[in-house]
Amino acid sequence: MAERDPEKTEKATPKRTNKAREQGSVPKSAQLSKTVVLIAGYIALRMTFGTINAEMSELWRWSFGPGIATDITPERVMAIMFMMSKHLAAMLLPLLLFVAAVAYVTLRLQVGSLWQPKIFKPDWSKVLKFNFGAVIGAFKLDPRKLFGLGRQLGQATIIGFAPYLVLKKEFPNFPALFYYDAPGLATYFLGMAQTMMLYSFVPMVLIAAADTWWSFHDYNENLKMSKFEVKDEHKQAEGDPQVKIKQRQNMMKFMQLRMIKQVPKADVIITNPTHFAVALRYHVIEAAAPVVLAKGADHMAERIKEIAREHNIPIRENKPLARALYKDVEVGEMIPEELYQAVATLLAQLPKFKRQQG
Incomplete structure (x- = not known):
């Protein structure tokens, strides 16, 4: 069993836990x-004691009762076998079903709803591969191995010691068992079995509590991650910041390129004059108010003005209006009502709109 990595000091993330599950x-x-x-x-x-006792007595009567020694026929043998099966089923089936149900519920409470067919798929590489490291590691001291060994020794001692105490206590009564009938023997041995189980309860519960704590502790320790692993997982879950920045930059370039292509359609460019530039278009059929086709600051503002000059689009300086349009109106939106008067005054001075008015 490999030693734990001392760098793995961080608690396992939900993703790591789910993957292990x-x-x-x-x-x-x-x-x-x-x-x-x-x-x-x-x-x-305890619950089925009376039923088991009665069934054992009936089974004894059918197996060894009057007539068995003098009337042995195939039919009699078949009848005895049928009755033996019937009484054994009546004795053991309720007991086994109850214990199986409790075992199933206990397992489900520990592991929850878990069904992974792939864990049953054999890994032949592990079967065929001889691992010398594992052989050498088997002789190394490991807390998990020592705990497991102590647990097994404790369990074996308890399982062996409980019957010893009961047998030692009951040994003087054994000679009298020769005078017991079948129901009496059944009652005696069933009671002795209950006593053995009862003697084992307290130490077994203590061992189970320690083993449960260790199992969960050891599981969590094995799943621990290094700080680098936690950081890398968070990066994968949230996306690499560098990749996000690159994607954002590409998106901005695409939007700017598409916006620049709209500048030649503008009727006027309103500037700050050095910091902001906003391209406006007004056509009665297209919209009820002027629309912002493009806007930019600093380098982008210079680029908008450069394209405007190439296409002979008027450039007008109006610091308050340029600042308001840049901050309050997005590309593709119509200007707000509070800017109607200022924009209308500016547009009325342009040759295009003067001709329309004339």
Whole structure:
């Protein structure tokens, strides 16, 4: 098992966690499931104790009752086998179904809704490839290995010690079992099984709690990321700032190029005169008021004026009007009503509109 990278100190991001989950990696404690199943088995055994006892007595009667030794026929054997199956199913099926349901719920509570078919796909490269590093690493001390070893030893000790205590306590009563009938033996051994399970509960719960904490802690530690990885992921999620700047610059160039192509259609260029330039067009059929075809500041303003000169478009200086048009009116919009008078006065002075008035 590889050592953790000391640079990975940052908590895993949701994207990293979701990716691990998609690959079938989720925090779960096998010991917790075992302990819950053990407790569920004890509860189920207590709940079905009477039924199991009655079914075992009936099974004993059918298997070893009067007539079995003197009347052995194929039909009798088939009947006994059928009854054995019936009584075994009646005894074990409710118990197994209850324990299975509890195990399923416990697993779902730990891992949630997880179904990734690709995790069942065999990776033959891992099977066929001999990893010398893994063999060498197996002999290295690792906190996870030590914890796992201690957990297994503790579990084995508890599982072995609980029956030992019960058997030691009940050993003096064993000779008397030869005088018990079938129902009595069933009651005795079922009770002893319950006692063994009960003795195991407290230590098993403690081990399960420690294992659950360690499983989640170890899972989160393994998913930790370096600061560079977190930064790189955020960059990918939000988009590379450099790429965004480049895209914005390209968009601005495209808009400016399209705007410049509209300048030759203008009727007049209103300037600041050095900082702003706004190209206006007014045609009664096209719009109810003059429309801003292009506008620019500094270098772009000079470019607009240059194109205007090339196409003999009038350039008029009006600092307040140029500033107001540049700040308040977007390209393609009509001028607002509060600027009608100022623009109308300026347009009326142009030769084109003088001829229209004449």
